[in-house]
Amino acid sequence: MHLTIDEVRHVAELARLRLSEAELTLYAGQLSAILEYAERLQQVDTSHVPPTPYVLPLSNVMAPDTPTPSLDNAVALRNAPDQADGFFRVRAIFEE
Amino acid sequence: MRQALYELTIHEALAGMRAGDFTAVELTQALIERITQVDSQVKAYLTLTVELALAQAEAADARRAAGDDAPLLGVPLAIKDVLCTEGVRTTCGSRILENFVPPYTATAVQRLADAGMVMLGKTNTDEFAMGSSTENSAYFTTRNPWDLTRVPGGSSGGSSAAVAAQEALAALGTDTGGSVRLPASYCGVVGLKPSYGRVSRYGLVAYGSSLDQIGVLAKDVRDAALILTVMAGHDPQDSTTMPTPVPDYGQALTGDVRGLRIGLPQEYFIAGVQPEVATAVHAAIDTLAALGAEVVPISLPNTDKALPVYYLVATAEASANLARFDGVRYGYSAGADSIQENYRMSRGQGFGAEVKRRIMLGAYALSAGYYDAYYLKAQQVRTLIKQDFERAFEQVDVIACPVAPTTAFRIGEKADDPLAMYLSDVFTITLNLAGMCGISVPCGFDHAGLPIGLQIMGPHLGEAVVLRTAHAYEQATAWHKRWPQPPIVEA
Numbered sequence: 320m321h322l323t324i325d326e327v328r329h330v331a332e333l334a335r336l337r338l339s340e341a342e343l344t345l346y347a348g349q350l351s352a353i354l355e356y357a358e359r360l361q362q363v364d365t366s367h368v369p370p371t372p373y374v375l376p377l378s379n380v381m382a383p384d385t386p387t388p389s390l391d392n393a394v395a396l397r398n399a400p401d402q403a404d405g406f407f408r409v410r411a412i413f414e415e
Numbered sequence: 416m417r418q419a420l421y422e423l424t425i426h427e428a429l430a431g432m433r434a435g436d437f438t439a440v441e442l443t444q445a446l447i448e449r450i451t452q453v454d455s456q457v458k459a460y461l462t463l464t465v466e467l468a469l470a471q472a473e474a475a476d477a478r479r480a481a482g483d484d485a486p487l488l489g490v491p492l493a494i495k496d497v498l499c500t501e502g503v504r505t506t507c508g509s510r511i512l513e514n515f516v517p518p519y520t521a522t523a524v525q526r527l528a529d530a531g532m533v534m535l536g537k538t539n540t541d542e543f544a545m546g547s548s549t550e551n552s553a554y555f556t557t558r559n560p561w562d563l564t565r566v567p568g569g570s571s572g573g574s575s576a577a578v579a580a581q582e583a584l585a586a587l588g589t590d591t592g593g594s595v596r597l598p599a600s601y602c603g604v605v606g607l608k609p610s611y612g613r614v615s616r617y618g619l620v621a622y623g624s625s626l627d628q629i630g631v632l633a634k635d636v637r638d639a640a641l642i643l644t645v646m647a648g649h650d651p652q653d654s655t656t657m658p659t660p661v662p663d664y665g666q667a668l669t670g671d672v673r674g675l676r677i678g679l680p681q682e683y684f685i686a687g688v689q690p691e692v693a694t695a696v697h698a699a700i701d702t703l704a705a706l707g708a709e710v711v712p713i714s715l716p717n718t719d720k721a722l723p724v725y726y727l728v729a730t731a732e733a734s735a736n737l738a739r740f741d742g743v744r745y746g747y748s749a750g751a752d753s754i755q756e757n758y759r760m761s762r763g764q765g766f767g768a769e770v771k772r773r774i775m776l777g778a779y780a781l782s783a784g785y786y787d788a789y790y791l792k793a794q795q796v797r798t799l800i801k802q803d804f805e806r807a808f809e810q811v812d813v814i815a816c817p818v819a820p821t822t823a824f825r826i827g828e829k830a831d832d833p834l835a836m837y838l839s840d841v842f843t844i845t846l847n848l849a850g851m852c853g854i855s856v857p858c859g860f861d862h863a864g865l866p867i868g869l870q871i872m873g874p875h876l877g878e879a880v881v882l883r884t885a886h887a888y889e890q891a892t893a894w895h896k897r898w899p900q901p902p903i904v905e906a
Contacts (some may be wrong), residue, residue, distance in 0.1 A: 322779075328773070330775050330778050330779045331775065332784060333772050333778045333843060334678060334734060334775060334778040335738075335741075335754075335755075335758040335759050335762055336761060336762050336763050336766070336771055336775070337759035337760050337762070337763030337764070337778050338771070339577055340521065342768075342771070345579060346771075346775055349719070349772060349778055349833055350772070350779065351847055352773060352833075352834055353776060353833065353834060353837075354776075354779075354789075355672075356686060356722075357723035357725055357726065357727060357789065358794075359719075359720065359793050360720060360723050360724065360727075360793060360796050361788070361792070362626055362696075363717075363720060363792075363795075363796050363799070365792060365795035365796060365798075365799075368796075368798050368799060369793055369794040369795070369798060370794030370797070371794055371795075371797040371799065371801055371848075372625060372794055373625050373655075373800040374611050374612075374625065374801065374849065374850030374875070375611065375656065375850065376611050377654070378653075378655070380654040382654075387438050390518055390519070391836060394518045397516065397520065398514075398515055398516065398518075398744070398745035398746070399520060399743075399745065400606060400742060400743070400745075400747075400748035401748070401902060402772065404853075408752055409564065409754050409757075410751075410752065410754045410757065411754075412754055
């Protein structure tokens with residue numbers, strides 16, 4: 320298992336991470352080593368084993384449908400890098 | 416010689432305040448003075464909340480004067496900086512949250528506050544709790560109070576070092592793959608990881624959502640039991656909390672382990688374990704046997720697959736959880752010209768190397784074409800690991816083994832080799848994958864004077880029997896009465 324620089328660049332784009340060329344090279348090596356170590360899982364026969372995404376016996380947990388107060392608008396915006404008129408402000412998403 | 420107030424356990428401190436020997440303000444001032452003397456060397460705290468602590472201590476004294484005797488009234492504690500605290504900066508050890516001030520408080524922290532806690536500050540952590548040494552903190556590395564050239568363990572290393580250096584009577588940590596038990600072992604304190612679903616995760620900044628659990632670093636088992644009793648239980652804000660009633664865990668500490676069946680898993684006593692660690696853990700098991708417990712050899716055959724399973728499951732969950740850091744709603748924003756570029760720049764600049772590495776690994780394991788081979792496969796092997804434990808707990812009441820293969824390593828020793836660092840967690844991650852509970856309790860020292868931890872594991876919601884076993888062992892030994900002497904720096 321060896322990841323190429325281009326594969327690492329693709330994963331970085333999926334994860335929305337801007338990485339330097341040096342980081343891409345470093346991660347290609349390190350992720351390859353970790354994935355190689357993980358190869359030992361392929362030897363385990365799991366053809367009749369269900370996955371465990373979650374360990375609890377709980378499912379479809381219900382709560383009473385009672386309205387309760389949520390965060391105040393000004394409080395929710397307190398950590399915003401940029402805001403306007405009670406909203407988070409971002410750069411235009413659509414071109415003119 | 417009379418004990419200094421900062422040296423007290425929670426139970427001793429409560430007894431002193433109930434008897435009127437000292438006030439919560441005096442106790443808090445003693446802790447603040449202790450922090451002033453040693454924390455420039457130990458570096459356990461990221462943020463100190465001195466004014467808040469003194470105000471809470473005054474309020475606690477007023478409550479006590481009015482006849483209140485809440486379970487943690489006037490007790491000074493530290494909180495790992497991945498738990499949200501309203502009005503108090505919460506960084507997760509990351510630059511991306513350098514200026515983040517949460518608008519609400521985590522349920523576990525709120526329950527301690529309602530019970531009268533005095534919060535001294537927020538402790539250092541590996542960034543987003545990803546690490547085994549605190550070297551991944553974006554701010555600084557916490558030092559082990561037993562040897563300042565060594566790591567305190569991680570990721571709750573600030574909390575374990577604060578308790579070991581007696582800069583807090585106890586502290587909250589979090590444990591996704593061993594992040595409470597490992598630093599407890601390396602610093603010679605008690606570290607309790609409750610079962611998944613026992614403590615609400617509301618307000619805990621998520622890393623691996625199917626694995627994360629809030630735990631306790633304490634000076635002894637009785638203190639850990641008290642804090643768990645206060646913070647455990649169902650929370651409407653976290654649908655993964657169990658509705659099972661919470662017992663008074665202090666009542667479980669009978670000191671009696673006669674007839675208790677203790678499993679010894681052969682897979683945890685292998686080549687690669689530091690011989691002094693194996694010797695100390697075997698001696699601890701002999702002590703429990705002498706107290707009347709029955710030792711039963713067992714096997715957890717899928718143990719050697721736990722590490723790759725963990726690093727696929729945890730990183731996959733992390734890559735999804737950390738998608739929320741987008742530079743829009745909170746946290747660092749790079750101010751780039753387009754929204755897509757702002758995501759990439761804010762995250763690329765705001766996250767540190769280990770966090771980016773884990774996001775990348777997780778995103779890869781979840782990506783098209785690799786999902787079945789990595790993420791699904793890991794979840795299937797997770798089932799086998801869980802079944803190993805379920806079978807074992809049909810035979811035995813608890814399992815005893817080392818917490819970690821070695822004692823605390825040197826700062827920098829493993830910083831360039833992620834896989835070597837991950838191997839520190841090889842004996843702790845299994846419990847998180849199975850969702851069960853465990854504790855690290857001090858069981859000796861190596862030739863360099865570094866602490867060794869005994870791990871006692873229990874079944875899901877088996878905290879009472881784990882605490883009972885740990886307490887019986889602790890009462891039969893004196894390891895928990897030895898404390899490091901970090902250098903005192905006079906202000």
